[in-house]
Amino acid sequence: MASTSFEPGALAPSGMIPLSVPLFGGNEWKYLKECLDSGWVSSAGPFVDRFEREVADYVGAGHGVAIVNGTAALHTSLLVAGVKPDDEVLVSTLTFIAPVNTIRYAGAWPVLIDAEPAHWQMDPQRVADFLDHECRWSNNELRNRRTGRRVKAILPVNILGHPCDMEPIIAAARKYNLIVIEDATESLGADYKGRKAGNLADIGCLSFNGNKIITTGGGGMIVTDNAAWAERAKYLTTQAKDDPVEYVHHEVGYNYRLTNIQAALGCAQMEQMELVVAKKRDIADRYNAALSELPGTSLMREATWARSNFWMYTILIDEAIYGENSRAVMRRLASEGIQSRPLWQPMHQSPACRMFQVQGGEVAELLNRDALTLPCSAGLSFDEQGRVLDCLQAAVR
Ligand SMILES: *Cc1c(COP(=O)(O)O)cnc(C)c1O
Numbered sequence: 001m002a003s004t005s006f007e008p009g010a011l012a013p014s015g016m017i018p019l020s021v022p023l024f025g026g027n028e029w030k031y032l033k034e035c036l037d038s039g040w041v042s043s044a045g046p047f048v049d050r051f052e053r054e055v056a057d058y059v060g061a062g063h064g065v066a067i068v069n070g071t072a073a074l075h076t077s078l079l080v081a082g083v084k085p086d087d088e089v090l091v092s093t094l095t096f097i098a099p100v101n102t103i104r105y106a107g108a109w110p111v112l113i114d115a116e117p118a119h120w121q122m123d124p125q126r127v128a129d130f131l132d133h134e135c136r137w138s139n140n141e142l143r144n145r146r147t148g149r150r151v152k153a154i155l156p157v158n159i160l161g162h163p164c165d166m167e168p169i170i171a172a173a174r175k176y177n178l179i180v181i182e183d184a185t186e187s188l189g190a191d192y193k194g195r196k197a198g199n200l201a202d203i204g205c206l207s208f209n210g211n212k213i214i215t216t217g218g219g220g221m222i223v224t225d226n227a228a229w230a231e232r233a234k235y236l237t238t239q240a241k242d243d244p245v246e247y248v249h250h251e252v253g254y255n256y257r258l259t260n261i262q263a264a265l266g267c268a269q270m271e272q273m274e275l276v277v278a279k280k281r282d283i284a285d286r287y288n289a290a291l292s293e294l295p296g297t298s299l300m301r302e303a304t305w306a307r308s309n310f311w312m313y314t315i316l317i318d319e320a321i322y323g324e325n326s327r328a329v330m331r332r333l334a335s336e337g338i339q340s341r342p343l344w345q346p347m348h349q350s351p352a353c354r355m356f357q358v359q360g361g362e363v364a365e366l367l368n369r370d371a372l373t374l375p376c377s378a379g380l381s382f383d384e385q386g387r388v389l390d391c392l393q394a395a396v397r
Contacts, residue, residue, distance in 0.1 A: 017388065019339045020312065022215045023279075023378040026272045031264035043238075045260030047267055052221065054270050055206065059188075059198040061223035063230030066258035066266075067237055070185040070207025073220035074102040076237055076256060077203045078153070080222075080229045081179040083108050087152040088144055090130065092122040092164075092183075093347045094364035095157040099183045100347050100356075109149060112348045114360030116165075119303050120367055122156040124168035126359045131172050134359075142176040146357065153179040158187035158197055160373075161213070161280070161311030162302065166192055166200040181205065185220070188213045189277040191307040198223050208262075213276055213309055214269035216262040277309045279378040283385060284310040287374065290389045291315060296322025297392070313376040314343065316367070324395055326372045336391050343371040 035041050048066050056064030067073040083089060085107030091099055093112035103110045111130065116123040135142050135151055142151040154173050156164040166182070173180045184190075185207035187197035198204035203226070208219035222233050235241075240253025258266075288299050298316040302308045319325040324332070326342055333340045346364035347353040375388055 015337055017338045017375045017380070017384050018377060019341055019373060019375055020211055021377045021379070022210060022269075023272065023276060024268075025275075027268040028265055031268050032261065035261050035264050040260045042261075043257035043259050045263070047260045047263035048258060051216075051258075051263035051266040051270070054267060055221055056223050058270065058273075059196040059204065059223050061199045061204065062225040063223065063227060065222045065230050065233040065237065066263060067220040067222060067233075068256045068258055069218050070205055070209060070212075070220040071098045071102060072237070072254070072256040073185075073205040073207070073222050074099050074155075074181070074183060075105045076233050076254070077181045077205055077222055078102060078106040078108070078155075079236055080232045081153055081181060081203060083152050083179075084150075086149055088147070088149045089153045089155050090127060090151070091155040091347075092157040092159065093358055093361055094120065094344065094367060095159060095183070095347065096344055097347065097350065097352065098185075099155050099157055100353055103155070108152070109147070110347070110353065110356045111144070111151070112346075112353070112356055112358040112361070114358070115159075115363045115367060117363050117366075119162055119165075119301055119306070120159060120363075121162060121164040122169065123360065123363070124165050124172070127154060127169055128172045130359050131176055131178075135176070137176060140177070142178065144357075151176070151178060153181055155181045155183060156201070157183040157185075158190065160300070160314055161187050161190055161309040162300075163187055163190055163192040163197050163200065163306050163308075165303070165305070170201060179203070185209075185212065186311045187309060189273055189309040193305050197309075199225075202226065203229060208266055208269070213280075213311055214266065214273050216258070216266040216269065219258050219262045219266060221258075276378040279380075280310040280313075280376060281308075283376050283380055284308075284313050286385060287313055287315070287376075287389075291392065294322075294393060296320075310376065312373045314371050314373045316370040317372055318370065322395065326370055329372055329392070329395070332395070333388070333391055336387070338375060338388055338391060340375070341373045343368050343373070 052064035180201035182201040184198035237256035348358035
């Protein structure tokens with residue numbers, strides 16, 4: 001998707017209504033110009049430090065480490081958490097593939113956990129059942145009975161901007177001394193019981209890709225209260241340099257740095273984040289009000305304990321009642337110039353991940369069959385949203 005910027009209220013170029021495009025309405029040009037004028041364009045500079053501090057402060061974490069993208073942030077988190085080759089990490093099966101890939105980068109094995117049906121997030125009961133009944137605790141280690149491998153961490157993914165029910169997941173993790181890494185790449189700006197997503201677990205990972213709540217073009221960050229982990233993340237993502245003058249290294253490092261130019265965009269975007277979340281929530285409110293009357297559709301729900309950022313507004317379509325399945329609706333919307341999209345193929349069905357152990361999976365499969373994400377750019381106009389609603393209501397009329 002081209003990251004076209006357009007004024008709220010204006011149509012996207014060529015009358016197409018895109019799924020979700022960023023909004024650049026603040027100090028982006030000003031801060032970018034400061035980078036060029038000062039010469040600080042690359043992987044160090046004042047905006048990098050400022051962006052790290054602002055994001056960490058926003059989520060209420062002690063430390064932020066800017067990283068080249070959300071995927072690299074997840075990979076680095078696994079490394080600083082001490083996940084080693086042949087360890088196992090529990091992860092959501094209904095997710096974009098990035099967190100699962102990063103478990104493989106670390107040489108570890110994903111154990112895929114189904115979603116719960118109410119809010120579509122990692123099912124805490126399945127996590128507890130797996131740890132309590134499918135694993136064995138001995139010598140201060142938890143081992144998967146089936147594979148004999150050590151279980152080291154849990155990686156819940158807050159999908160579509162709604163947090164996972166984190167308390168029971170963390171309680172299960174504490175019981176067995178596991179580390180919890182929160183994939184908050186889709187949920188910046190969301191709350192869980194009054195706390196900010198990203199700061200709900202031991203380490204949080206954020207993304208500033210073009211389609212996320214705020215963007216730096218591409219970018220990511222780790223947020224954590226653990227100063228030693230933050231320092232180690234900075235070390236590993238800057239080539240693990242032990243002597244900056246003599247180029248002495250003791251281990252494998254990575255060039256996972258975010259540039260000052262990217263961070264400048266990020267600082268400008270942070271100033272508008274609450275506005276973006278407010279707009280996303282208004283869009284969700286209008287979809288909910290209009291579609292609650294439409295037979296065969298069920299709405300995206302928000303838990304009483306959560307405040308979603310409604311990053312990607314998604315409905316379920318019951319073919320038996322609505323008369324068309326989600327893919328047919330997607331094609332019909334496309335013929336009207338409206339972009340929509342199903343949810344990800346569940347990881348346990350993905351050809352790249354089918355070999356991994358899964359707990360459940362039926363909920364994710366149903367969601368994949370019925371879900372459709374609707375246009376929800378922060379700049380979506382009233383008329384554009386009206387066009388989407390007309391199109392959805394047309395099938396019933
Ligand atoms: C976008 C995303 C990522 C990866 O972020 P990038 O910045 O694109 O690398 C990871 N996990 C989930 C769930 C995502 O949606």
